[in-house]
Amino acid sequence: MSTAAETAHPAVPRREGRDRARQQRRAVTSAPWILLAPFLALFALTFIFPIIAAVGSSFTKVTRSGLFGETGVHSGFAGFENYARALGDGSFVASIGRVLLFGMVQVPVMIALCTVLALLLESASAKWPGFFRAAYFMPYGVPGVIATILWSFLYVPGLSPLVDAAGSVGLTVNFLGPDTVLWSIANIVTWSYTGYNMLIVIAQLKAIPSEVYEAARVDGAGPFRVAWTIQLPLIRPALVLTTVFSIIGTLQLFAEAQVLQTVAPAVNSQYTPNLSAYTTAFAYNDYNVAAAQAVLIALAAFILSFTFLRFTNRKSS
């Protein structure tokens, strides 16, 4: 009698149920995206977009027509023209070579120095470790520009007591000459960042459990033996981290060279890669070539850090 109605009726709730389940499934899959949206939007806008904009700008060529560009400004795809111009600029290539030389000398010196300071301050016989830790770290709080002005008082002949003292014993020193100014900058950078790197190493040293030291002492290990076979291998991750940061920092040299320009004739407007990109962008208005230079600097930092990490990983395995 009512078989048709009975069979038709349960079908409606079944379809409704299926719809609801589908809706629920859709809600479950979209909920994380809705919740992630604010983060993703900010991440894309502040992180991904600037990189894409810089890379895009490095492949763009702007052509102006008319005497003052009044008949139109046209931008188009430039291919690798901007990169060719950046790499064809002898001063820019020279600046990369200069910071590579700087890094090869300054980074190992600074890392060795910060490791020695950290080991000394963490040794049992250290006097006033808290005071010296703060004292060594203090230069990190001095901005690069101020540090350079401060040091230039010790570099400039006529102002510097160091130059005068050397002169009184018959030595002629020129901290700002064409061959020496790079090492004068290295001295400022080492002064500024050794304490900071030392703190990272100290943090890792403090994480070594005391049982290891006790076991070493029971075995009759002296302080040098403890430093060499226990502390140095265990602070390896901190040393790798500080070295990578220092390599990246070397390629970012800017303020020291720019400030020393006013007192050192040997520092030109393209002394470091960053200074070169800055000059190209804001003195020459060649924003696209400057973008190409910036991308090249970032690539160099990436390749150098990656090579160093690969090298240290291979050595440890």
Add this chain to the structure above:
Amino acid sequence: MDWSWWPVTTQSFNILSDGFRRKASGTSFVDTVVAAEQQIMTAFRNKGLTIRKEQA
């Protein structure tokens, strides 16, 4: 209109200044001026402008 008056003024000053700074490592001022002329002309052409060297 994003066009600066006398497009390579700053660049010309920088080219001359960077060249004169090389005096410290032995390059003479006269050589610098000769080299700067070429570099400034290249800078003009890179900006898409035309420039020619006047014959004395």
